[in-house]
Amino acid sequence: MSALEQTNTKKKMHRKKQKKRRSASRIGEHYDFQLWAIIIILIALGLIMLYSASSYEAILDQPDGGDMFYFMRQLKNSLVAIAVAIVVSVIDYHRWQKFSFAAYIGSIVLMGLVKFTPLGIEVYGAKRWLRLGPLSFQPSETAKLAMILFVPYLILRYGKNLISKKGRRIVLGLIVFQSFCAYWMTENLSTALIILAIGVAMLGVAYPKKSYVVLLSSLSLGIPVLSVFFARVFKDQLATIDDFRIARVLVWLEPEKYMNKESFQVLQGLYAIGSGGIFGKGLGNSAQKLATIPEAQNDMIFSIICEEFGLFGAVCLLMMFGYLLYRLFWISTHAPDFYGSMIAAGVFVHVAVQVVLNICVVLAVIPTTGVSLPFVSYGGTSVIFLMMEIGLVLSVSGRIRIRDRKSENTGDIEERPARE
Numbered sequence: 001m002s003a004l005e006q007t008n009t010k011k012k013m014h015r016k017k018q019k020k021r022r023s024a025s026r027i028g029e030h031y032d033f034q035l036w037a038i039i040i041i042l043i044a045l046g047l048i049m050l051y052s053a054s055s056y057e058a059i060l061d062q063p064d065g066g067d068m069f070y071f072m073r074q075l076k077n078s079l080v081a082i083a084v085a086i087v088v089s090v091i092d093y094h095r096w097q098k099f100s101f102a103a104y105i106g107s108i109v110l111m112g113l114v115k116f117t118p119l120g121i122e123v124y125g126a127k128r129w130l131r132l133g134p135l136s137f138q139p140s141e142t143a144k145l146a147m148i149l150f151v152p153y154l155i156l157r158y159g160k161n162l163i164s165k166k167g168r169r170i171v172l173g174l175i176v177f178q179s180f181c182a183y184w185m186t187e188n189l190s191t192a193l194i195i196l197a198i199g200v201a202m203l204g205v206a207y208p209k210k211s212y213v214v215l216l217s218s219l220s221l222g223i224p225v226l227s228v229f230f231a232r233v234f235k236d237q238l239a240t241i242d243d244f245r246i247a248r249v250l251v252w253l254e255p256e257k258y259m260n261k262e263s264f265q266v267l268q269g270l271y272a273i274g275s276g277g278i279f280g281k282g283l284g285n286s287a288q289k290l291a292t293i294p295e296a297q298n299d300m301i302f303s304i305i306c307e308e309f310g311l312f313g314a315v316c317l318l319m320m321f322g323y324l325l326y327r328l329f330w331i332s333t334h335a336p337d338f339y340g341s342m343i344a345a346g347v348f349v350h351v352a353v354q355v356v357l358n359i360c361v362v363l364a365v366i367p368t369t370g371v372s373l374p375f376v377s378y379g380g381t382s383v384i385f386l387m388m389e390i391g392l393v394l395s396v397s398g399r400i401r402i403r404d405r406k407s408e409n410t411g412d413i414e415e416r417p418a419r420e
Contacts, residue, residue, distance in 0.1 A: 031089075032397035035327045039085075039375065039390055042320055043078050043383070046301075046376035050074050053289050053304040054297035054378065070297055070378055077380035081387035088391025089398065093340055096392070100153040103146040108178060110139035111185040128186045137381040140182045140191040144350055145385055147178060147195050148392070151202045152342035168207065175199030189245060190369035194353050201349040202342055252367035266364050268293045269303035273362070280310030297378040299370060302362045317376075321355050331397050340396035347389045 055067035062069040096103075114120035114130050121129045121136065130139050154174065158167045175196065183192035255263035272288035275281070286307045289296045296304050306314045325348060332344035357371040372382050 032327070032331070032394055032401070035324075035331075035390070035394060035397060038320060038324045038327065039387075040082075042324070042375040043082075045317070045320075046373075047071060047075060047078065048283070049301055049305055049308075049376065050297050050378055052284050052286065052308065053301055056290050057296070073380070074378055074383075077383055080380075081384040084384060085387040085391035085394065088388055089394035091395060093343060093392055093395040093399070096149050097153050097156075097339065100146070100149040103142070104150040104174075104178065107139065107143040107146040108181050108185075110142055111181055114139055115185040128188050138186070138191075140186050140188050140195075141381050141385040143178055143182050143191070143195050144198060145388060147175070147198050148202075148343060148346035148350065148389060151175065151199050151346065152206075152339050155203070155206045155342070156339060168203070171203060172200070175203065188370075190357065190371050194350065194357075194371070197353050198346050198349050202346050205345050206338075206342065248367040252364065255364065265294055265300060266361075266368060269300050269362050270364060272303040272307040276307040276310040276313075278310050279312050280306070280308045283308055299358060299368075299372055299377060300362060301377050302359055302373055305376075318359075321351070321374075325352055328393060331393055331400065334400050335396050336399045336403050340399060344393050344396055347393050350389065351386075 051068065051071040054070040058065060058067050058069040058071075065072070110130060114127060119130055119132065120127050121131050123129050128138055128140065129136050151171070154171050158171065176199075179192045179196040179199070182195050183189055251258045251263045251266075255267055257263075259267055268288055272286065272293065275287070281287075286304050288307055289304050293300050293303065302314070302317075305317060309316070328344055328348040328351065332341050332348060335341035335344060351374050354371055354374050357366070357369055358373040358377070360366045361369055361371065372379050374386055375383060
């Protein structure tokens with residue numbers, strides 16, 4: 001090879017290296033590290049608290065796995081979830097539009113497999129899980145993701161026709177249908193209500209008419225108040241009905257009456273919160289987790305956080321969730337198009353509703369629902385699907401940064417496209 005050819009080869013290799021560096025730099029510029037940071041902090045905090053809450057129970061229930069049994073399983077699930085979020089984040093979120101209807105139908109089919117086939121398995125007295133070979137998961141989690149993808153697609157497809165009563169009824173009917181399927185096929189009322197809340201809130205964002213917002217606000221506040229009033233007045237008649245949901249309401253109304261049975265977990269959680277004081281007993285020093293609060297690493301992990309870190313730790317955790325919701329809200333309001341804005345809004349509603357419901361249950365403000373605390377409670381299905389949603393939001397955020405970068409380079413200010 002001549003000296004000239006060698007020089008040309010070196011120049012080509014140098015240009016390729018520069019191109020790769022510029023590409024890597026662009027990826028870094030388009031990534032939302034603020035959102036990533038708060039998510040990683042929440043997952044890390046969840047792993048620490050999960051180990052603290054579950055180590056004693058793991059020794060009793062899983063002697064072969066040791067005190068780190070639940071921690072290691074959640075760590076593996078969290079690493080898989082982060083990898084999934086990274087993959088989803090680099091895919092243009094617009095590509096999911098054409099799969100949104102398939103996701104909607106697929107989630108209903110998966111929930112149907114739980115109820116109508118032997119693939120559905122019962123865990124802790126509830127048949128909500130689906131086993132496919134070595135994998136087991138809750139299909140109702142897929143319905144939340146499908147709702148976030150499908151409702152914006154429907155709204156865009158109907159466009160101006162959504163203003164008509166017929167258009168709104170069709171969209172609302174599809175939202176209610178999936179929520180009903182989650183309740184009927186998996187017997188999971190809390191998840192059905194979350195799905196309904198996600199869909200209805202997204203429809204409210206897309207159709208911000210005062211009468212619609214007032215109606216939704218009245219229903220969201222009026223139905224719970226009327227339900228409590230009805231339960232208090234007819235609690236003696238309700239006590240004769242053999243249904244675990246009604247039993248939860250009765251336990252919530254009179255927890256002291258059932259303190260040795262149904263309300264034992266909730267009362268012990270309140271004792272844990274009260275004993276934590278302002279600054280708590282210190283990490284690992286919870287007394288209530290020592291087989292007193294059943295499955296403390298699941299829905300009741302907030303009570304252990306309050307006991308070990310006190311009111312100060314609880315406020316810090318709420319501030320972290322507050323910042324996460326702020327980032328989701330910011331991305332929703334600055335998204336380059338309507339579909340991206342609605343995706344971020346749907347994830348915002350999902351996270352907000354689950355945080356509020358979980359903490360309200362732990363504080364005995366509402367009856368027990370079985371809703372996990374996002375990114376903190378134990379559960380592989382929950383964290384993986386939540387991180388898929390975060391991956392979608394990261395994809396939207398990346399498009400915002402690309403748009404802003406182009407605006408800086410051209411000196412023009414791009415206007416956000418109007419809603420279709």
